[in-house]
Amino acid sequence: MRLTLRIWRQSTKDDGRLVDYRLDDVSEDMSFLEVLDVLNEELILAGDEPVAFDHDCREGICGMCGMMINGVAHGPERATTACQLHMRHFADGATITVEPWRAKPFPVVRDLVVDRSALDRIIEAGGYISAPTGSAPDAHAVAVPKPDADTAFESAACIGCGACVAACPNGSGMLFTAAKITHLGVLPQGQPERDSRVLDMVRAHDDLGFGGCTNTGECTAVCPKGVPLDSIGRLNRDLLRASLRPRR
């Protein structure tokens, strides 16, 4: 395959621009990141700076990779991270535009690398169950209905890549936040902190500069793990309930 990659290059705060690169020998079995590897090998040998991009596991689970590919977070395939996107989904001769996540809470570090630590701050605000090591009862002490366990799992599958934020016209992190609210909120172990969790996490979300949710649904459409949109409905119900009750 022959391809033109139009890639966002940025090394300081204000010098960002799109640069075109031609590649003449791309195999359709390559992953999208392997194409960037090939390009980088060529750039290094030519004495140029390689394109910086985040990646690690390359099997779609660590959440480290992420880029806008032709304007879509993680590219055209549904439920697929950039590292699992293979070139057989592109036409020979195509021009592909590659940009970093763009959202106020995700400043660009370099080229396609952004700082997503705001997502960690949201979890730190309450995305956990307080169960210090050694304090646990037997695992079978509390039965969890299978449908609840399955709902929890569906949201717990979030990989924290930030695609939902990048895809949202408001730069909202609601799907990410709601995924954790849902995961922990449907389990019996998560009940004691359910109110404080939603209040604290939503406040942190807002304070960090994420936008509000207007139910556009782009987030769930690009989510590589298919976290469902109704988790946001659950968050809103929990938030309303917690706001109306005396803080416990």
Place this chain on the structure above:
Amino acid sequence: MHSAKGFYTVGEPIIDEKSPAGPIETRWDRRRFGAKLVNPANKRKLTVIVVGTGLAGGSAAATLGELGYNVKSFCYQDSPRRAHSIAAQGGINAAKNYRNDGDSVYRLFYDTVKGGDFRARESNVYRLAQISVEIIDQCVAQGVPFAREYGGLLDTRSFGGAQVSRTFYARGQTGQQLLLGAYQALARQIAAGRVEMHPRTEMLDLIVVDGRARGIVVRDLVTGGVSTHFADAVVLATGGYGNAFYLSTNAKGCNTTAIWRAHRRGALMANPCYTQIHPTCIPVSGEHQSKLTLMSESLRNDGRVWVPKQGGDSRAANDIPEGERDYYLERTYPSFGNLVPRDIASRAAKHVCDEGRGVGPGGLGVYLDFADAIRRLGRAAVEAKYGNLFEMYQRITGEAPYEVPMRIYPAVHYTMGGLWVDYDLRSTVPGLFVIGEANFSDHGANRLGASALMQGLADGYFVLPNTIGDYLADGPFETVDSAHPEVTAAVSEVVDRITALLLVNGDRTVDSFHRELGHIMWEHCGMERTEEGLRKALKLIPALREEFWRRVKVPGGGEGLNQSLEKAGRVADFFELAELMCVDALHRKESCGGHFRAESQSPDGEALRDDAEFSYVAAWEYAQPPVLHREQLTFEHVEPTQRSYK
């Protein structure tokens, strides 16, 4: 004498002084009682550095924070949630016996010692089996969404090397869910101010002052700044070194630098040649390949492994009639069948491919067929169990496993070797503890499936937090002056090395060297090793390393984000480690577990141990040439036998 002589010398034997004698059932209890305690007011005065945030490091940092220590946690990723434990698919073993199928702590202990081909310590493995039970309780309490049955109780499945159903799982994402549990516990401690988190920060050296590990030298991967952090103890939880082979199932960033630098500072490296080659990975598709993807071993519960009976059979899988297929695992190992341990399944795949019966491009693959399972259970049931794995396979290969069999081939997956630790998980450098895959402790020469998650969490949640107190009770130690000669020397070594890498300015990329090193290792120190091949590798590796330092091209500078520079430092350390792996493999003339020396096999081609000569842990001291210290292994409970899964 050893024919490997000249490549190493022999030093004093080494003894694990912390392992209690007496009844194995109470050893851990007695060790905990014997360990000194640190009173709560003193914990506040003590600082512990934990490097790595996977299952071992994340759980350790969280637990030490809960206990009241000041913890500093480091990871090279942009968030502690991304450590490679997250990619573990299959499950986690625990001797709960919820199935009433004859499981017990003793049976898990027995299976693990046998599975490790009698090259692990009985005391450690027994403790691991005991703690396995508590891990499941802890994770459920944290909200880990394990698979459940309709009655609301936990589901389990069976895994390679075991005949009981003791593996707890969360679809094909068990590692992710367990890691997020540990990450969330860590996040809670970060918010509480008990843990200071340093993401995108890589450890480049260990600081040893007056014979104690007292800190680390790190590079901030965003600014490029090199700095030091000090503590009363240092814990390494930096994972395995499978990327010495370039292609492996490890994440791209996984590296040996932290443990290798600690090794150079005096920590012994144990059994570095023990590498696990996982039987069920997606085969290589071309030179561009940057990593290999595992297909969970759980697939072998329902998938049947086969190749055509005749070599060179180019028909499509579904066109080959039943009578012309060779279900070679079921044929050779009737009692375990497709569920034989990983080392055996991998070698069997290599043998049928060597015979010319492999399938797919280059003949490097075997079929893993679900047609029978789909007929027996229905497509929906198969999809519920393995749906996400089938999707992942289809995404990568473009083929649907519901219709055509998967093609799989072995790939480097896990390293049983690592820094030597005693029963307290303490290395040979006082104050340096090593946990998880980074140490060598529990799996012997072959790890059973679903045991890595168990060991990582056992070390991090339950073992280290109990044993580290025994060391810290003697602290706080004297404050380290950043002008101390040992500190300034370590920092300038790090800076000089970065400068040296940048100055070469040659004509080959880091990746091209890494790929070439990987070829050498896979060819000569992979699934089958021979004296001749290892000797060849020991010529090729130093030559390639010399070329690396002469011809590598690292673009950019030391300031700011420079991913080529990060890789260059890691590959430079892989060269040194790879050489030691080959020396270890050459000196161990027996076959055991994942270490298969072609010269040492039984008449039917199985690994043949030599207990009289090699029933020891090989702990290597850094020197030119390396010095071998033997830790003799004794088996009081499980009698070493020739492993049989027939």
